[in-house]
Amino acid sequence: KAGVTQTPRYLIKTRGQQVTLSCSPISGHRSVSWYQQTPGQGLQFLFEYFSETQRNKGNFPGRFSGRQFSNSRSEMNVSTLELGDSALYLCASSLIILRSSYNEQFFGPGTRLTVL
Amino acid sequence: GENVEQHPSTLSVQEGDSAVIKCTYSDSASNYFPWYKQELGKRPQLIIDIRSNVGEKKDQRIAVTLNKTAKHFSLHITETQPEDSAVYFCAASRAFGTGTRLTIIP
Numbered sequence: 558k559a560g561v562t563q564t565p566r567y568l569i570k571t572r573g574q575q576v577t578l579s580c581s582p583i584s585g586h587r588s589v590s591w592y593q594q595t596p597g598q599g600l601q602f603l604f605e606y607f608s609e610t611q612r613n614k615g616n617f618p619g620r621f622s623g624r625q626f627s628n629s630r631s632e633m634n635v636s637t638l639e640l641g642d643s644a645l646y647l648c649a650s651s652l653i654i655l656r657s658s659y660n661e662q663f664f665g666p667g668t669r670l671t672v673l
Numbered sequence: 674g675e676n677v678e679q680h681p682s683t684l685s686v687q688e689g690d691s692a693v694i695k696c697t698y699s700d701s702a703s704n705y706f707p708w709y710k711q712e713l714g715k716r717p718q719l720i721i722d723i724r725s726n727v728g729e730k731k732d733q734r735i736a737v738t739l740n741k742t743a744k745h746f747s748l749h750i751t752e753t754q755p756e757d758s759a760v761y762f763c764a765a766s767r768a769f770g771t772g773t774r775l776t777i778i779p
Binding site (some may be wrong): 590592598599600601602605613614615645647650657658660661662665666667 | 717
């Protein structure tokens with residue numbers, strides 16, 4: 558099976574702009590989670606989608622939003638970019654049968670976002 | 674929401690010795706505790722996980738223990754090898770710890 562893919566791999570934006578990142582999960586995986594990774598903060602959970610609805614949400618401002626499509630592909634949007642949004646954004650997919658359960662996550666290669 | 678604390682942030686161990694990384698979590702409803710290894714420039718990969726109905730799980734040189742009452746869990750790596758050098762993350766459900774950079778000294 559093909560792994561988790563993310564596009565684009567690199568992005569450079571300026572403050573105030575918005576950005577959309579895309580994630581394609583492993584075939585058959587209905588759960589997609591998004592994480593922000595920075596050197597000092599490790600992996601911070603943004604949100605998780607399961608069958609097109611948001612299942613969990615982390616402690617990020619409303620500028621960060623996401624959605625999931627019927628084919629399980631997911632997008633993450635960040636509006637009004639700030640310098641502190643520069644990070645590696647990772648998505649991960651998981652084979653989940655029950656909405657309440659958790660299983661191993663498979664991570665994509667990430668999108669490196671730089672905000673100038 | 675869930676909050677996970679991980680210690681230590683850095684750990685250096687002589688090759689062949691054991692390494693222990695500890696995590697605590699806040700939400701007693703959490704029932705899934707994975708550990709991920711991230712090598713430099715690569716994506717995190719699961720190395721072992723444990724569910725709340727089990728107290729210990731072992732896979733060759735790696736073991737994880739879970740104390741539900743105290744809400745803490747630990748990763749144990751025995752007979753460490755140079756290829757064990759990486760950043761290790763614990764997680765409770767979807768909340769991750771801040772990582773431990775493990776360095777194996779030859």
